[in-house]
Each structure stands twice: as structure tokens, then as C-alpha cells.
Amino acid sequence: MTTTVERPFTAASFEQYLDEKKLMGSHCIHCDANYLPPRAICPQCYGDQLEWVEFSGEAKLAAFTSIYIAPTAMIAEGYGRDNPYLAGVVELDEGVKISAQILGLDARKAEDVKIGTPLKVEFVERGEGEAKKMALAFRVE
Numbered sequence: 001m002t003t004t005v006e007r008p009f010t011a012a013s014f015e016q017y018l019d020e021k022k023l024m025g026s027h028c029i030h031c032d033a034n035y036l037p038p039r040a041i042c043p044q045c046y047g048d049q050l051e052w053v054e055f056s057g058e059a060k061l062a063a064f065t066s067i068y069i070a071p072t073a074m075i076a077e078g079y080g081r082d083n084p085y086l087a088g089v090v091e092l093d094e095g096v097k098i099s100a101q102i103l104g105l106d107a108r109k110a111e112d113v114k115i116g117t118p119l120k121v122e123f124v125e126r127g128e129g130e131a132k133k134m135a136l137a138f139r140v141e
């Protein structure tokens with residue numbers, strides 16, 4: 001893992017890193033806990049000495065659901081009632097969990113999707129023009 005220090009531990013910084021195709025969270029120097037999305041204060045030891053840490057992006061599927069009623073941005077990509085997608089919670093190798101879109105598995109065959117499936121981070125460009133940003137997803141390796 002590599003670390004940097006400059007940016008504040010905010011959702012905006014987290015998204016800025018996503019735009020750079022980096023999965024960044026915070027790491028508590030005092031008690032060694034990792035946070036994703038990042039936190040500025042450690043809820044475990046109340047320490048305020050945190051540093052940025054880049055996660056490997058290696059993960060396992062922890063929970064999932066098939067989405068048939070899609071939000072606007074996903075409808076724009078062709079998802080919806082006839083083309084559902086998977087939303088899930090993944091557990092990274094570093095032990096933190098985060099929710100993201102799951103790619104490479106069939107949302108119409110949820111019974112075939114297995115908890116514990118190995119996944120790898122993928123950055124998906126979503127939206128147009130000013131609204132364009134990188135969304136977090138994980139894909140079956």
C-alpha cells in the first residue's frame with residue numbers, strides 16, 4: 001500500500017481519487033484501522049492522525065441485490081426492468097467493506113451468484129459533460 005497526505009479526508013477527495021482511478025481511504029496511524037470512504041477522525045480510538053492509503057482493489061463479494069428499478073444515471077446506461085444490474089457490498093482484502101456495482105455476473109440469475117466470489121476494482125465512467133464522473137464497481141476476475 002502507498003500513502004499520500006495532501007487532501008482532506010472528505011467524500012469530495014474520495015471522488016477526486018476515483019476520477020484518477022485510485023481507490024483511496026484513510027488509515028489510522030494510532031490503531032491501524034482502515035476506513036473506506038475515508039474518515040478524518042478514527043471512530044475506534046478517536047485519534048485524529050490519519051493518512052491516505054491506496055487499497056489494492058482485490059475483494060470478495062459480501063452481499064448483493066439485483067436492481068430492476070434503476071436510478072436515472074443507470075437508466076441512461078441502459079439498465080432497468082429488462083436489463084437489471086447487481087449492486088453489492090464487497091469486502092476488500094484489507095478488511096473494509098464498501099458498496100458498489102458488481103460487474104461480470106448475471107443479475108437475472110441471482111441464485112447463481114455466490115457470496116465470497118473474488119472481485120477486482122473497476123472504475124466506470126458515468127454521466128455526460130460536467131456531470132461526468134467515475135463510479136466504483138467490482139468485476140469478477
Ligand SMILES: [Zn+2]
Nearest residue numbers: 028031042045
Ligand atoms: Zn484509530
